[in-house]
Amino acid sequence: MDRLITNLQPAPPFDLELTAAYHTYFRGRYGTDSWVDGRYRRLLDLGPKLVLASVRTVGTVEEPELEVELRGENLTQQDAAAGKAQVAWLLGTQQELTPFYDLARRDPALAAICERFHGLHLPHTSSVFEALILAILGQQISTSVARIVRTLLIETYGLRQAFDGDDYYAFPRPEALASASVEDLRQLKLSYRKAEYVQGIARAARDGTGGLDCLNEKSDEEVVQQVTQLRGVGKWTAQWVLVRGLGRPDALPLGDLALRRIVSSLYFDGEPITDEQLGPFSARWSPWRTYATIYLFTALRAGMV
DNA sequence: ACCCAGGCATTGG
């Protein structure tokens, strides 16, 4: 078992604890990700190799520096580079928050939230496939049920490896979910409908038929157009793919009940609002609507709203 | 106890 240490400089400000906490939904562990004893850990699926990444901060929020430890069998320099790049992506270390903060300063509610969560970057999923499946699993149900179902899926179909007696999981590969039957997936407390969606998307990803492999070159609108072709993916899910899977800065999950409620509470005196109102209203955050959304959700999870 | 939770596609009025 090899052990490699490498350092990573995020774009300041960067707060590892907040960013990892967002990843784990402010719990010690959520599915593939954990934040324990000041270390963010995740099992990376680097082609055939499984590598455990363990990340801690050795800098400050304003002058951030991360120490990334990689553990696995026969690690090469390529593995080290790939692992480091994967960690940087998962933690969104390269995001430039300063322009967003400049914008938020003119929005009192958001300004307070940005101050409270200064240095929070937006974590990404390891792949568009992962973003799609996680979003499907979160459709319509409460966050606590979604957490149970997502964890079940990851622990049943994900890749597992133990380190120091603890099990770590990488997100299931498309082929693992593609070969599961709808009945198998229903064991994970999925509805028939969602089990079909998951299986269909896994097969599209496995066979390369969903156009999921070349989304990086497409515009936001083209991505939405492409992924909503998949059964089970509507505009809400497509927006979360832009946010979590592709890291686009100006996405807005219209249709999201929680987002409507947060905005209603902060800006409309608790008066319920519709997506038709939220769309034009969100123009004030453009071109950083993704970050605004993430900070608003974080405020909700932290009980500020 | 009861109702509601970070949607979606389908079916029936």
Add this chain to the structure above:
DNA sequence: CCAATGCATGGG
């Protein structure tokens, strides 16, 4: 066009 339907847990 509108309403109902289905996965299940925990908090209000």
